[in-house]
Amino acid sequence: MSRNAVPILMYHQVSPQPVAAFQRYTVTPQRFAAQMRWLRLAGYTAITLDALLAQRQGRIKLPRRPVLITFDDGYQECIDYAVPILQAHHFTATFFLVAGLMGKPSEWLLPELGVTFPLIDWATARQLQALGFSCGAHTMTHPHLADCDGARCRTELVETRCLLEAQLGQPVVHLAYPYGSFNAGVRALVAEAGYRSACSTRRGCSPVADDRLALQRVSVYGHDSLLAFICRLYTAYSPYELLRKRLQTGRRPRQGAEGLAIL
Secondary structure (H helix, E strand, O other): OOOOOEOEEEEOEEOOOOOHHHHHHEEOHHHHHHHHHHHHHOOOEEOOHHHHHHHHOOOOOOOOOEEEEEEEEOEHHHHHHHHHHHHHOOOOOEEEEOHHHOOOEOHHHHHHHOOOOEEOOHHHHHHHHHOOOEEEEOOOOOOOHHHOOHHHHHHHHHHHHHHHHHHHOOOOOEEEOHHHOOOHHHHHHHHHOOOOEEEEEEEOOEOOOOOOOOEEEEEOOOOOOHHHHHHHHHHOOOHHHHHHHHHHHHOOOEEOOOOOEEO
């Protein structure tokens, strides 16, 4: 990883009672508190996407150890459990909201996982902003944007921004791709819709030269130990994933007697 790369942490759900079908993406409040405590003790400062872009345009300098904390989907339990912990450590965060489903269940999870979770409503989103947190766009209905035709994709991007700005009273210029799904055509429509940044699920800490409309992020999973979290913070991988990656890349084919590759 580049020395100047910034970790953009990606969370989904924070809940004391993980549902089995979504357990991988659910961090318990206890583990989340331990992670935030470690960040604070290690001297990290939580920054915003606005600050990240300003630094990369040469307009400001970032703190010595910057970190971005992001939450996809806008689950109510993240507000109930994660926000008090963030406040206790004086950390800000960005919540990417599905504008067409505010105050409703996360219905996109039902076909694949058979579960839904309550999403925050507009009043809660406005309260988040009043507390110093940021709200970004996560489309209207949480589709795979790369699978949408141009008209549907444009609607998902433009309408969510208009609705969020109307309800929240502030510009909304940061997006996260649902499922991490995008391609060159989607990226072009994101730029056309006026977004200044878009977070992907491309794994990695975000380097200075990162594509601002496909920012790399560091996924944090429910099964991560504190050691795994710390390792992800620096490498985007857990210790186990690093070892597996090293073993895979270390398996070089050698040439047999007839010049054939032997694994």
